[in-house]
Amino acid sequence: MCTAANYNSKCHYFGRNFDYEISYDEEIAVVPRNYVLKFNHMDDLETHNAITGIAAGVLKQYPLFYDAVNEKGLGMAGLNFENYAVYNDEIIDGKTNLAQFEFIPYVLGSCDTLAEAKKLMEEVNITNESINPKLPASAMHWMLADKTGKAIVVEATENGVEVFDNDVGILTNAPGFELQTFNLNNYLKISNKQPENIFDKDFKSFLYSRGMGGLGLPGDYSSMSRFVKGVFVRSNSVAKDDEVSAVNQFYHILGSVEQPKGCTFIRDPELYEYTIYSSCMNLDKCIYYYKTYENFSINKMELLKQDLDGSELVFEKLKTEEL
Numbered sequence: 001m002c003t004a005a006n007y008n009s010k011c012h013y014f015g016r017n018f019d020y021e022i023s024y025d026e027e028i029a030v031v032p033r034n035y036v037l038k039f040n041h042m043d044d045l046e047t048h049n050a051i052t053g054i055a056a057g058v059l060k061q062y063p064l065f066y067d068a069v070n071e072k073g074l075g076m077a078g079l080n081f082e083n084y085a086v087y088n089d090e091i092i093d094g095k096t097n098l099a100q101f102e103f104i105p106y107v108l109g110s111c112d113t114l115a116e117a118k119k120l121m122e123e124v125n126i127t128n129e130s131i132n133p134k135l136p137a138s139a140m141h142w143m144l145a146d147k148t149g150k151a152i153v154v155e156a157t158e159n160g161v162e163v164f165d166n167d168v169g170i171l172t173n174a175p176g177f178e179l180q181t182f183n184l185n186n187y188l189k190i191s192n193k194q195p196e197n198i199f200d201k202d203f204k205s206f207l208y209s210r211g212m213g214g215l216g217l218p219g220d221y222s223s224m225s226r227f228v229k230g231v232f233v234r235s236n237s238v239a240k241d242d243e244v245s246a247v248n249q250f251y252h253i254l255g256s257v258e259q260p261k262g263c264t265f266i267r268d269p270e271l272y273e274y275t276i277y278s279s280c281m282n283l284d285k286c287i288y289y290y291k292t293y294e295n296f297s298i299n300k301m302e303l304l305k306q307d308l309d310g311s312e313l314v315f316e317k318l319k320t321e322e323l
Contacts, residue, residue, distance in 0.1 A: 001264075001273060002079045003226050003257045004067070004171045005234055005250070006145040010241035013250045014075040014145040015280035015289070016067050018054070019259050021266045021273045025057035027317055028288070028301050029065065032310035037063075037105050040129060041097035048109035049074075050308040052288050052301050054279060060315060064131060065104040071303055072112040073147040073283040076104050077171075078140040084174050085139035086158045087128035096120065099129035100137045107144070114146040121163045126156045143171040147283045153177045170230040172257075173223035180227045187228055190217050192236045221264050221273075226257040233257075243282070247289055247298065250280045261293070277318065292320045 004016035018026075030052045031037070037045040053068025067077035091097050098106050103126060111117040130137040143166060145151040151166040155176055164177045168184070171177065189195075191213035197205040217232055218225030233256040239249035261274035280289040286303040299319050306314075 001173050001221070001223055001226075001259075002077075003230055003254065004077045004079055004143045005230060005253055006143075006149070006151045006166075006169045007234060007237065007246070007250050007253060008149040009239055009246040009249070011243070011246060011282050011284040012073075012145070012147045012149050013246060013280055014069070014077075014151070014283055015250060015254065015278065016077045016079070016143075017254050017258050017275045017278050018066055019273050019275050021271050023276055026054050026066070026277060027057035027315045028290070029053060029055040029063045029068075030301070030303070030306050030314040030316075031063050031105070031109070032306070032312070032314070033308050034311040035313050036311075037109055039102050039106060040099050041091055041127070042102075042106070045106070045109050049112065050303060050306070051105065051108045052286075052303040052306070054277065054290065054318075055315075057315060057317070059131065060313070062101075062131065063105055063313060064101055065108075067279055067281075068104060068108055069281040069283060069286055069288055069303065070108040070112075071286055071308060073286060074108060074111055074113060074117060074144065075146065075281045075283055076108055076117075076142060076144045077279075078104060078138075078142050079171055080139060080173050081141040081155065082139045082174060084176055085141060085156055087126050087137055087156055089128050090125075091127065092125045094123075095125040096123045097125045097127055099127050099131075100140060101129075101131040103140075103142065114144055114148060114150055114152060117144050118152055118163055121154055121161055124161050126161060141171070141177070145283065168231045169234050170227055172227040172230065175224070180224060183224055184228060184231060187216065187232070190214055190232060221257075221259050230257050247280055247282070251278060251291070251298070254278045254280075290318065292318055294320045
């Protein structure tokens with residue numbers, strides 16, 4: 001279970017909380033322009049946009065990205081979409097046939113902008129194939145954003161591949177994006193301002209605390225509740241235009257829905273879902289920031305300062321030392 005967000009200040013930011021119960025040795029991966037990206041049913045991309053982001057470190061032979069940004073400022077994140085994601089068992093002639101695990105590398109390698117990615121989705125067929133034939137394909141949906149400040153959501157369901165404009169700038173997990181946004185209608189009276197008494201004109205009300213306009217805002221860790229709270233916090237966030245203030249504010253948005261270890265029980269022995277890492281991408285400068293559960297310090301990978309014309313996949317261990 002995860003939460004993704006975009007946030008616009010002087011620059012444009014995009015990132016996510018990665019919530020799960022098990023780490024797969026996540027590492028920063030850098031895919032230079034001339035690293036050959038191979039696909040099951042599409043021609044190899046021998047040259048493409050350079051990409052950086054966090055990927056599963058246990059698979060050094062392929063950039064299995066969780067989320068990433070390319071050199072043109074297009075960012076993308078995959079979030080769990082269990083019980084809703086439906087992939088195609090068929091290869092369709094004339095379509096861009098991509099396995100679920102190939103989706104992020106292909107889109108970021110091929111597309112420069114959100115508009116180009118949105119156009120690509122008209123031809124995409126996501127196939128029911130896993131990077132490990134012994135395991136099922138991961139059930140995912142995706143959020144994308146670029147330096148226009150706009151974002152979209154891509155879902156592969158029984159209705160096919162659908163694209164939604166994401167004007168609220170948040171994505172969590174199931175149910176689908178349309179139901180999540182419809183549910184916001186139940187919270188229209190939530191406000192960052194103190195409420196007025198419209199309950200009973202004869203009742204002598206007393207505002208005994210600040211923040212009472214937010215009474216009724218969900219605080220649990222379910223995906224629908226995190227969606228509502230994420231939208232509220234993002235829409236009311238205020239930061240200065242400088243990089244430090246904006247990045248800090250982005251992490252406060254994610255922090256409002258992050259999961260402490262112990263609050264979401266999975267199974268014995270003592271297995272809990274928690275926020276393994278949180279990312280923030282400056283889409284204008286192609287900087288990938290991250291912090292981990294063990295280390296609150298914000299670290300960064302500046303893509304444009306790397307050897308973008310290389311041909312070797314580069315991995316860098318996350319800085320997870322406890323403070």
